[in-house]
Amino acid sequence: MTTSREIRLKSRPSGLPTHDNFELTTVELAAPEPGEVQVKNLWMTVDPYMRGRMNDVKSYAPPFQLGRAMDGGAIGEVTASNDPTLKVGDLVQSGFGWREAFNAPAASLQKLNPGALPLQAFLGAAGMPGLTAYAGLLKVAALKDGDVVFVSGAAGAVGAMVCQIAKAKGHTVIGSAGGAEKVAWLKSVGVDHVIDYKAEKDLNAALSRVAPDGIDVYFDNVGGAHLEAALNSAKMFARFAICGMISIYNATAPEPGPSNLAQLIGKNIRMEGFIVSHHFAMMPAYIADLSNWVAEGKVSWKETVFEGLENAPDAFIGLFKGENLGKMLVKLT
Numbered sequence: 001m002t003t004s005r006e007i008r009l010k011s012r013p014s015g016l017p018t019h020d021n022f023e024l025t026t027v028e029l030a031a032p033e034p035g036e037v038q039v040k041n042l043w044m045t046v047d048p049y050m051r052g053r054m055n056d057v058k059s060y061a062p063p064f065q066l067g068r069a070m071d072g073g074a075i076g077e078v079t080a081s082n083d084p085t086l087k088v089g090d091l092v093q094s095g096f097g098w099r100e101a102f103n104a105p106a107a108s109l110q111k112l113n114p115g116a117l118p119l120q121a122f123l124g125a126a127g128m129p130g131l132t133a134y135a136g137l138l139k140v141a142a143l144k145d146g147d148v149v150f151v152s153g154a155a156g157a158v159g160a161m162v163c164q165i166a167k168a169k170g171h172t173v174i175g176s177a178g179g180a181e182k183v184a185w186l187k188s189v190g191v192d193h194v195i196d197y198k199a200e201k202d203l204n205a206a207l208s209r210v211a212p213d214g215i216d217v218y219f220d221n222v223g224g225a226h227l228e229a230a231l232n233s234a235k236m237f238a239r240f241a242i243c244g245m246i247s248i249y250n251a252t253a254p255e256p257g258p259s260n261l262a263q264l265i266g267k268n269i270r271m272e273g274f275i276v277s278h279h280f281a282m283m284p285a286y287i288a289d290l291s292n293w294v295a296e297g298k299v300s301w302k303e304t305v306f307e308g309l310e311n312a313p314d315a316f317i318g319l320f321k322g323e324n325l326g327k328m329l330v331k332l333t
Helices: 049-053 119-123 128-140 157-168 180-188 203-210 225-233 276-295 309-319
Strands: 002-009 022-029 036-045 074-081 091-094 101-105 148-151 172-177 193-196 215-220 234-242 270-273 303-307 327-331
Touching: 002 101, 002 309, 022 101, 022 309, 036 091, 036 119, 074 119, 091 119, 119 327, 128 157, 128 215, 128 234, 128 276, 148 157, 157 172, 157 215, 157 276, 172 180, 172 203, 180 193, 193 203, 203 225, 215 225, 225 234, 303 309, 309 327
Parallel strands: 148 172, 148 215, 172 193, 215 234, 234 270, 303 327
Antiparallel strands: 002 022, 036 074, 036 101, 036 327, 074 091
8 A cells, every 4th residue: 555645625715725735635546456557746837717616607627626636737657557558667747736646547647758858847848838839829819920929928838838939939919917027937938028917007008118019919817907908909800718717716806897898899819718738749749849949049938846745725816916937836745
């Protein structure tokens, strides 16, 4: 038997989650059954979409169940195998985060060969967040020559990759982020204009100042006032890729919609929401492009790392307080 700790959803939050909503529990794992392997997790991710799964509502991802371990992206090492396709020592990616170890069918795991990339990058820049940026910018927003790109949540895992992909392709990029450290980092990777939304009294005025001729593409991770400002600054035939709206994820009552949606009509704006799981076929092309951009020094990334499973709730709550620069990760030891 192997001892493992896991974090369960103890209660459903109202508003911002608190520690009372989580429960740390110890479980025993038997030897893997035929066709299964046992994995020790090395890294796990926390992501904003997980907040929606804490509510008991139907959505594109099933809700977390009370009294059961939460789940999410993770990378681990096979420690016992009862399947010929994976051997002890193999590195695998899974959806079995929020726990230190687990048994699972080998067929449900993806074997990793990280090469020169850091292992945890497959939970960030080389994983779901990176592909979200790539598919959202190139396919959903249909990026084209000469576009001016505005990105909210620009210092987060997705937003930072959107900014850098657009810069790698030669575009003018405007990012919005909160705080001097995030602003400085975005400028250091080449973002042309960075708005510190925490310091600006008027987001509309700030965006108009740095994009006097308007924006062609808006990549939305925030919603709310950022979406309103983007609508006001949009050029004719602008394209909006709606990836997330973290500003409303902890709302306890419905938030009012943008007051200026009529801009969609007069400016012929196309606004499209998307989920990255519908674009997984683009992953090989993305990894090939990412490898080239990294080799050319055009793309880099930041990580905010919490250590120990017991600190995963702090990492998750920190997402909604803006405590992450780049990808928020938990290193399991």
